[in-house]
Amino acid sequence: MRAKWLCLVALTAAAAGCGAGRAIFDIDVFSFLSAANADTLPYVGPLPPGVPDTIPVQTVRSLGIGSSSLVDTVRLSGAVDFVNSSGTGSVTFQVYFDTVKSMVYTGAPAFSVSGAVTPGVTTTSPFDIPDLPTALKPLFLASTVYVGIRASATGVISGTAKLTALRARIVIQDKIL
Amino acid sequence: MRTFVLGFGLVVLVGGAAAPAAAQWLVTDARRIGMGGLSLGRSGSLERYNPAYRAVDARADRHGQAKLTIPIPLGIIQFLHDHPHLSSDPAFDPKSRGFNPILVVNTILNLPLYLEVKKAPTPTNDVAFVIGKDSLMVNLGLAASLVPEDQFGISGSSRPLSPGFGFKGFRVGVMGWLHDDVEFQLGDTLLGFLRDSQPARHNTRYSALVHGLVEGGFAPTVSYAARIAGDSAHGFYAGGAVHYYVGVGYGRTDGDAGFITGDTIFGGSNSVTPDGRTLTQYSKPGNTLGHGIGGDVGVAWVSGPIEIGVGVNDIGATITWPDTRLDSAFYHDSSYSVPVANHVETKTKLPVSYIANLAYTVGNTTLGADVLNTGRGSVVHVGGEQRIGLFAVRGGVARDQRKRIEFGFGGGLRFGGLGLDVGFWTHTNSLSNERGITMATSLSIY
Numbered sequence: 155m156r157a158k159w160l161c162l163v164a165l166t167a168a169a170a171g172c173g174a175g176r177a178i179f180d181i182d183v184f185s186f187l188s189a190a191n192a193d194t195l196p197y198v199g200p201l202p203p204g205v206p207d208t209i210p211v212q213t214v215r216s217l218g219i220g221s222s223s224l225v226d227t228v229r230l231s232g233a234v235d236f237v238n239s240s241g242t243g244s245v246t247f248q249v250y251f252d253t254v255k256s257m258v259y260t261g262a263p264a265f266s267v268s269g270a271v272t273p274g275v276t277t278t279s280p281f282d283i284p285d286l287p288t289a290l291k292p293l294f295l296a297s298t299v300y301v302g303i304r305a306s307a308t309g310v311i312s313g314t315a316k317l318t319a320l321r322a323r324i325v326i327q328d329k330i331l
Numbered sequence: 332m333r334t335f336v337l338g339f340g341l342v343v344l345v346g347g348a349a350a351p352a353a354a355q356w357l358v359t360d361a362r363r364i365g366m367g368g369l370s371l372g373r374s375g376s377l378e379r380y381n382p383a384y385r386a387v388d389a390r391a392d393r394h395g396q397a398k399l400t401i402p403i404p405l406g407i408i409q410f411l412h413d414h415p416h417l418s419s420d421p422a423f424d425p426k427s428r429g430f431n432p433i434l435v436v437n438t439i440l441n442l443p444l445y446l447e448v449k450k451a452p453t454p455t456n457d458v459a460f461v462i463g464k465d466s467l468m469v470n471l472g473l474a475a476s477l478v479p480e481d482q483f484g485i486s487g488s489s490r491p492l493s494p495g496f497g498f499k500g501f502r503v504g505v506m507g508w509l510h511d512d513v514e515f516q517l518g519d520t521l522l523g524f525l526r527d528s529q530p531a532r533h534n535t536r537y538s539a540l541v542h543g544l545v546e547g548g549f550a551p552t553v554s555y556a557a558r559i560a561g562d563s564a565h566g567f568y569a570g571g572a573v574h575y576y577v578g579v580g581y582g583r584t585d586g587d588a589g590f591i592t593g594d595t596i597f598g599g600s601n602s603v604t605p606d607g608r609t610l611t612q613y614s615k616p617g618n619t620l621g622h623g624i625g626g627d628v629g630v631a632w633v634s635g636p637i638e639i640g641v642g643v644n645d646i647g648a649t650i651t652w653p654d655t656r657l658d659s660a661f662y663h664d665s666s667y668s669v670p671v672a673n674h675v676e677t678k679t680k681l682p683v684s685y686i687a688n689l690a691y692t693v694g695n696t697t698l699g700a701d702v703l704n705t706g707r708g709s710v711v712h713v714g715g716e717q718r719i720g721l722f723a724v725r726g727g728v729a730r731d732q733r734k735r736i737e738f739g740f741g742g743g744l745r746f747g748g749l750g751l752d753v754g755f756w757t758h759t760n761s762l763s764n765e766r767g768i769t770m771a772t773s774l775s776i777y
Contacts, residue, residue, distance in 0.1 A: 176458070177457070178457055178460065180460065180462065181462045182461075182463035185463040185466075186464045189465075
C-alpha cells in the first residue's frame with residue numbers, strides 16, 4: 155500500500171466520513187505478501203540452531219490517518235496450508251504486527267493458527283479473527299505497519315506453511331470532523 | 332493523510348457553500364428571510380444591482396419597508412454555548428492537534444448569526460475501500476452523489492465601498508471592486524473512480540482541472556438615476572453608471588493536476604507519479620495599474636400596485652493589465668517553474684451581473700419575485716407578505732445557484748414605529764442533501 159494512493163482513497167472519506175459513517179478498509183494483505191514472496195515459510199522440528207522460523211519483516215504502508223481516528227474493529231480472515239513433508243505433529247502459524255520494525259517479533263502475536271500434520275498430507279487451516287486485541291488496533295492508523303510471520307513445529311516434522319489468503323477488514327470510526 | 336482529507340473537505344465545503352453564502356447568508360433582515368430572500372423596494376440586492384432604484388422612493392407605506400433593520404444574532408449565543416472557551420478551543424487553535432480548519436471555514440462561510448433550529452444532517456453511510464497489491468476500489472455509498480460531476484467552485488463580484496456625493500440625480504464617487512473566481516472540475520477517470528466506484532486502472536492519469544483568479548481595485552464612477560416619466564405613483568425610472576476601473580492587482584492560475592498510476596496499483600516505492608501543470612499570471616500591487624471602462628444600466632417601472640425593474644452591472648468591464656508576469660509550472664517526478672514572459676499585457680473580464688424583479692402590492696398583501704445572476708448561475712426568489720393588523724405572515728421559495736429549492740417562512744409584529752420580525756429559512760450544506768432550518772430575528776424601525 156502506498157501513502158499517495160491512500161491519500162486519494164481517503165480524501166473521498168471527507169465527503170462522507172464527516173458524520174457517524176464508518177470508513178471500512180478491506181485490505182488483501184495476502185496480495186502484498188505474495189508479491190514479496192513472503193507468503194511461504196518452511197518449518198522443521200525440532201528447530202536446528204541458526205535456522206530461522208520467521209520471515210524477514212515485511213513493510214506495509216497502512217492508513218496513516220493518525221490518532222484522531224478510532225479503530226472500531228480489525229477483523230482478520232484467511233487460510234494457511236501446511237504442506238507436510240515428513241513426520242507427525244502440529245504446526246503453529248503466528249502473525250505479528252508492530253509499528254517498530256525491530257519490535258515485531260518481541261511481542262505477542264496478533265493471532266495464531268495451529269494444525270495437526272501427518273506425512274505427505276496438506277492440512278488447510280482456515281482462520282477468522284473477529285477482532286484483534288484493543289492494544290493492537292491503533293497500529294493500523296499509522297502510515298507504516300510491519301508484519302512478521304512465524305511457523306513453529308511440535309514433533310519431528312518438516313514441511314512448508316503456505317499462506318493462501320489473508321484479508322484485514324479495518325473499521326474506523328472517523329473523528330476527523 | 333488527515334491533511335489531505337481536511338483539504339478535500341475544505342474544497343467540498345467551500346465549493347458547496349459558496350452558493351448559499353452568496354444567496355442567503357449575508358441577509359440580516361428576518362423579514363426578507365421570511366419571504367425566501369426576496370428583495371423588495373430599495374432593499375436587498377435591488378439598489379446594488381439596479382442603478383435606477385437609487386431614484387425610486389422607498390415607499391415604506393407600500394412594502395412595509397423599514398428605515399432601519401437591526402439583526403438580533405441569537406445564533407451567536409448558540410455558538411458561544413457550543414464553544415464556551417473559544418480562545419482555548421482546540422478546534423479553533425491552529426497550533427492544536429485538534430485544530431479543525433473545516434469547522435473554522437464553515438463558521439466563516441456560515442456566520443453564526445442565526446439560530447440553528449434544525450441542523451442539516453450529514454451523511455452517515457459507510458465508505459468502503461477495497462485494497463490489494465494490484466487493486467483499489469472505493470465505494471462511497473450514498474455519499475457518492477456528493478462528488479460533483481460538473482464544474483464547481485466559488486465566484487463573487489463585490490463592491491465593498493462606494494463613497495461619493497450626489498446632486499439632482501447625479502452621483503460622483505469611487506467604488507472599490509473585487510472579483511474572485513475559483514473553479515474545479517474532476518476529470519473523467521477521477522470522477523468514475525470516486526462517483527461510480529470504478530476500480531483504479533493501470534497507467535492511467537487521474538486529475539482535476541483547477542482555475543483560480545482574484546483581482547481588485549477601485550473605480551471612479553459617475554452615475555445618474557431619475558424618474559424620467561410619470562409621478563411617484565406611476566413612474567418610469569432609469570439609471571446608469573460609468574466606471575473607470577483601476578486595477579491594483581490580480582493573480583490567475585489555470586492548470587490541471589493529478590497523478591498517474593503505474594503498472595501495478597501499489598507497486599514499488601512510488602506507485603503513483605504526481606503530474607501537474609499550471610500557467611500562472613499576475614500583476615502585483617505596485618506594478619503599473621490595470622485599467623478598463625464599464626458600466627451599469629437599470630430601469631424600473633412603478634405603476635400603482637406593480638413594480639418592475641431590470642438592472643445590469645459591469646457591462647463591458649474588461650480590465651487591461653499592462654505589466655503582467657507569466658510563469659509556467661510543471662511537475663512530473665520533479666518540479667520546475669519557467670518564466671514565460673514578463674511585463675506583458677493581459678486582460679481580464681468582470682462577470683456581467685443582472686437582476687430582474689417584479690412586485691405586486693394590493694392592500695395589505697405584497698407578492699414579488701426576483702432573479703439575480705452574478706456570473707455563476709441564477710438565484711431566484713419568489714415570496715410574499717400578508718399584513719393583518721399588527722401582525723404579518725410571510726412565505727417564500729428560493730432556488731439557489733446549485734438549483735436547490737429552499738423555503739422561507741415567518742412573521743412579524745409591529746408596534747407603531749417598531750417591529751419585531753422572525754424568519755425561518757431552510758438550507759442545505761455542501762455535505763448533505765437534507766435540509767436544515769435556521770431562524771433569523773431582527774428589529775425594524777419604521
